Amino acid sequence: MTRLEKSSNLREACIQEALAIIESExxxxxxxxxxxxxxxxxxxxxxxxxxxxxxxxxxxxxRAFESFAHFLDEQSHQGTxxxxxxxxxxxxxxxxxxxxxxxxxxGTPLPDPTEHPVMMASARHAFTLLRDGIAxxxxxxxxxxxxxxxxxDALFIWAALHGLASIHQTHALHxxxxxxxxxxxxxxxxxxxxxxxxxxxxxxxx
Amino acid sequence: MTRLEKSSNLREACIQEALAIIESExxxxxxxxxxxxxxxxxxxxxxxxxxxxxxxxxxxxxRAFESFAHFLDEQSHQGTxxxxxxxxxxxxxxxxxxxxxxxxxxGTPLPDPTEHPVMMASARHAFTLLRDGIAxxxxxxxxxxxxxxxxxDALFIWAALHGLASIHQTHALHxxxxxxxxxxxxxxxxxxxxxxxxxxxxxxxx
Numbered sequence: 001m002t003r004l005e006k007s008s009n010l011r012e013a014c015i016q017e018a019l020a021i022i023e024s025e026x027x028x029x030x031x032x033x034x035x036x037x038x039x040x041x042x043x044x045x046x047x048x049x050x051x052x053x054x055x056x057x058x059x060x061x062x063r064a065f066e067s068f069a070h071f072l073d074e075q076s077h078q079g080t081x082x083x084x085x086x087x088x089x090x091x092x093x094x095x096x097x098x099x100x101x102x103x104x105x106x107g108t109p110l111p112d113p114t115e116h117p118v119m120m121a122s123a124r125h126a127f128t129l130l131r132d133g134i135a136x137x138x139x140x141x142x143x144x145x146x147x148x149x150x151x152x153d154a155l156f157i158w159a160a161l162h163g164l165a166s167i168h169q170t171h172a173l174h175x176x177x178x179x180x181x182x183x184x185x186x187x188x189x190x191x192x193x194x195x196x197x198x199x200x201x202x203x204x205x206x
Numbered sequence: 207m208t209r210l211e212k213s214s215n216l217r218e219a220c221i222q223e224a225l226a227i228i229e230s231e232x233x234x235x236x237x238x239x240x241x242x243x244x245x246x247x248x249x250x251x252x253x254x255x256x257x258x259x260x261x262x263x264x265x266x267x268x269r270a271f272e273s274f275a276h277f278l279d280e281q282s283h284q285g286t287x288x289x290x291x292x293x294x295x296x297x298x299x300x301x302x303x304x305x306x307x308x309x310x311x312x313g314t315p316l317p318d319p320t321e322h323p324v325m326m327a328s329a330r331h332a333f334t335l336l337r338d339g340i341a342x343x344x345x346x347x348x349x350x351x352x353x354x355x356x357x358x359d360a361l362f363i364w365a366a367l368h369g370l371a372s373i374h375q376t377h378a379l380h381x382x383x384x385x386x387x388x389x390x391x392x393x394x395x396x397x398x399x400x401x402x403x404x405x406x407x408x409x410x411x412x
Contacts, residue, residue: 110377123381151388152395155373156366159396162376163369167361170368171316175329182357189358190365197403 004041011049013039015063018056023100027108030057058116064101065122068094072129084133084200088161088191095165106162130154137200157194164190210247217255219245221269224262229306233314236263264322270307271328274300278335290339290406294367294397301371312368336360343406363400370396 004010017035032046032053039045050056075090076083095102105123113120131154138145164186167173210216223241238252238259245251256262281296282289301308311329319326337360344351370392373379 106372106376106378108377110381113377113381120381123378124383127382148385148388151384152391153399155370155384155388155392156396156399159369159373159392160362160366161369162373163365163367164361166312166372167365167368170312171314171319172312172329175316175319175326176333177330178357178361179354182354182361185358186361186365190362193359193362193403194399195403196405197399197401199402 004039010039010041010045014046014049014056015059019060019100022060022104027057027104032056054111054115058111058119061104061110062116062119062122064098064104065119065126067101068098068105069122069126069129072126076129076133082195082200084137084157084198085191085195087130087133088157088194089187091161092165092168092187095162096168099169102165127154127158130157134198137198141200153198156197160190160194210245216245216247216251220252220255220262221265225266225306228266228310233263233310238262260317260321264317264325267310267316268322268325268328270304270310271325271332273307274304274311275328275332275335278332282335282339288401288406290343290363290404291397291401293336293339294363294400295393297367298371298374298393301368302374305375308371333360333364336363340404343404347406359404362403366396366400 004013014032014035017038018030021030021034021038030053032050033043035056036043036046046056050059071094072087072090075093076087078086110123111119113123131150134150134153134157135145138150168186210219220238220241223244224236227236227240227244236259238256239249241262242249242252252262256265277300278293278296281299282293284292316322316329317325319329337356340356340359340363341351344356374392
C-alpha cells in the first residue's frame, strides 16, 4: 500500500485527479482506472470511495453547481443595484471565468440525475436562486404570479444569459466584424432588454 | 485508379464522407487521410480538391450556414405573422432538427475565418438576415436607430434563441422538474419576452 492509499485524503486526491483528466483529455476520458493509474495506486483503491466513474463525475458536477450557486447568491446581494441584474452579471462572469465548471454543468452529459440525487439537488438550488429573485421582484411590484409563470421567466432569463455566455465562446461571433462598442456593451444591453422584457426598468449603466 | 478517383464526383464524395466522420467520431477525428481511407482512394486524391483538412471543414460549415440562412429567410416570410417572431421560431426549429449542422456552426472551433472568406461570408449572411429583420421592424415603427443599435439587438435576440436551443439539449434542464406547460411553452414565452424587450408587441399564440 502506498502512503496515499492509507491516507484519508485518497477520496479528495481522486476527485482532483479526475478533474485534471477532464480538463486535459475531456470528460469522455474519465475512468476510475485512469484515476488510479495517474495516482499510482491500485485499480481497486478508488472504489473504496466511488462505486463507479459516474459517482466521481457526479461529485465534481455537484461541486461545480454548489460553487456556481454560491457565487450567484453572493454577487446578487452585493451593493445596492437591482438583484436580478446583479445575478445576471454574476452568471456571465462565472461562465467566462470558470469555463471547465460551466461546461460540466451545462455542456456535457450529466450522470443520470435519478441515480445521483445530491448532484440533482445542487443543480436545482442554482435554478431556485433565479426563481426566488424573480418571485421577490414580482412581489416588490405588488404582482401576483403563478409558480409556472416564475419558471417561464426563469427559463427566459437563463436562455438569454446562457446564450450570451456561449456566444462569447463561439467562433462564429468573430466572423461578424462587430464594433468594440457592441461587443463590450453586449452584457449591459442584454440585461437592459431582459429588464424591459420582464417589465422592470433597468439602469443601463448600473 | 479507382472509378471514384477518376470521377468528377470525388469532391462531393469527400465532403459526404467528411460529414459522416464528423457525425460518428466528432470533428477532432476529421482528416483527409481518414476521408481517403474510408473512400478507398489514395491518400493524395482528396488533395486535388482540398488543400487541407480545414478546407473541407470550411466547405461543410459554409453549407451549414447557407442551409441555415435559407431556412430562416424562407420561414420568416411564411404566413402573415410577425417576421422576427417567425424567424425566431425557425431558428430554434433548425437547431433542434439539424443538431450536427448547428453544432458545426456554433459549437465547434471553426477553421480560421480569414483563411476561408467564403465560409465567413455565409456566416455573416445568416446574421444579416436577423439584422435586416430588426432594421425593417424599427423602420415600420418610424424609429431611427444606428447600425450599432441594430447589432446590439441582433446579439440579444441571438443570445436568447441560441440559449434556448442549447438549454433544450442540456441535461441540467431535466433535473429541474419543470411542468410540461412550462417546457412546451418555453419558445412562445421567450419570443413574447423578447418582443416586449424590443418594445414590439407579440401575439403570444401566434
